[in-house]
Amino acid sequence: MEIALSWYLGLSAVLFAIGVAGVLFRSNLIIILMSVELMLNAVNITLVALSQYMGEVSGQILVFFVMSVAAAEAAIGLAIVIAIFRNKLTVDVNNINLFKW
Amino acid sequence: MLAESLFILLGTVSVVAALGMLIARNPVTSALWLILTLFCVAGLYLTLSAEFIAVVQVLVYAGAIMVLFLFVIMLLNLGALPQLEKMDWKKALGFVLCVIVLSQLVFIVATSLQLMPATATVAEDAGAATTIAKTLFTRHMLDFEMIGVLLLVATVGALMLAKRKFA
Numbered sequence: 001m002e003i004a005l006s007w008y009l010g011l012s013a014v015l016f017a018i019g020v021a022g023v024l025f026r027s028n029l030i031i032i033l034m035s036v037e038l039m040l041n042a043v044n045i046t047l048v049a050l051s052q053y054m055g056e057v058s059g060q061i062l063v064f065f066v067m068s069v070a071a072a073e074a075a076i077g078l079a080i081v082i083a084i085f086r087n088k089l090t091v092d093v094n095n096i097n098l099f100k101w
Numbered sequence: 102m103l104a105e106s107l108f109i110l111l112g113t114v115s116v117v118a119a120l121g122m123l124i125a126r127n128p129v130t131s132a133l134w135l136i137l138t139l140f141c142v143a144g145l146y147l148t149l150s151a152e153f154i155a156v157v158q159v160l161v162y163a164g165a166i167m168v169l170f171l172f173v174i175m176l177l178n179l180g181a182l183p184q185l186e187k188m189d190w191k192k193a194l195g196f197v198l199c200v201i202v203l204s205q206l207v208f209i210v211a212t213s214l215q216l217m218p219a220t221a222t223v224a225e226d227a228g229a230a231t232t233i234a235k236t237l238f239t240r241h242m243l244d245f246e247m248i249g250v251l252l253l254v255a256t257v258g259a260l261m262l263a264k265r266k267f268a
Binding site: 002003004005006007008009010011013014015016017018019020021022024025026028030031033034035037038041044045048049051052053054055057058060061063064065067068069070071072073074075076078079080081082083085091 | 102104105108112115116119120122123128131132135138139142145146148149150151153154157158161162165166169170173174176177179192195196198199202203206207210211214217218227228232233236237241244248251252254255256258259262263265
């Protein structure tokens with residue numbers, strides 16, 4: 001393994017920041033959910049890289065659990081998106097402001 | 102040398118595809134860019150010799166989850182957004198927050214460089230399914246069963262949300 005660990009961590013930081021930008025900038029609810037998936041992936045890269053470089057398999061098991069939770073999160077999130085769309089006929093977060101003060 | 106060029110290729114493509122997801126106006130285009138990112142991340146797992154996680158990444162993320170996203174996008178029949186959203190103070194604040202998050206993460210990585218192991222001694226089967234299964238089904242057995250319960254609850258919850266008639 002010739003690649004330094006910091007390269008993986010740096011790439012993961014960049015991908016995480018792009019995910020944060022997606023959540024903050026986009027107003028489409030579905031793209032916000034996709035950005036959350038991207039952030040989870042960035043964290044998974046960190047976990048796998050550290051797991052392999054430390055010689056400890058627990059990191060990969062944690063990645064396995066993160067993927068399961070991401071699947072559950074996508075299912076529930078998209079069900080909520082569909083429920084909102086049936087009520088409001090939009091997925092734009094600027095128009096879904098029931099809880100906004 | 103080969104591993105380094107492979108890492109640079111996969112890393113560049115994944116970052117470019119993530120940016121494509123960020124700026125694409127059409128949700129379907131956005132989802133396709135994200136699928137490319139997820140495939141590149143699977144390739145990065147292969148360069149880390151984590152074969153099992155790479156396969157699960159392609160099956161679960163690039164397969165199941167993204168098909169679910171594309172299905173919902175096409176079900177809702179969302180068109181492309183017509184115009185770029187205008188820059189207001191909220192967007193500027195968001196940009197500042199984003200830069201702060203990125204610089205914090207890079208700062209943490211840069212300041213902990215000397216703590217990191219310089220050379221990795223990865224065992225031959227460190228990412229194989231058997232190695233992961235041995236730990237998963239002994240030390241983490243209860244966690245594994247809890248994940249099963251979580252997925253069941255998520256399925257029931259998604260059904261409830263989808264079937265319920267809201268006023």
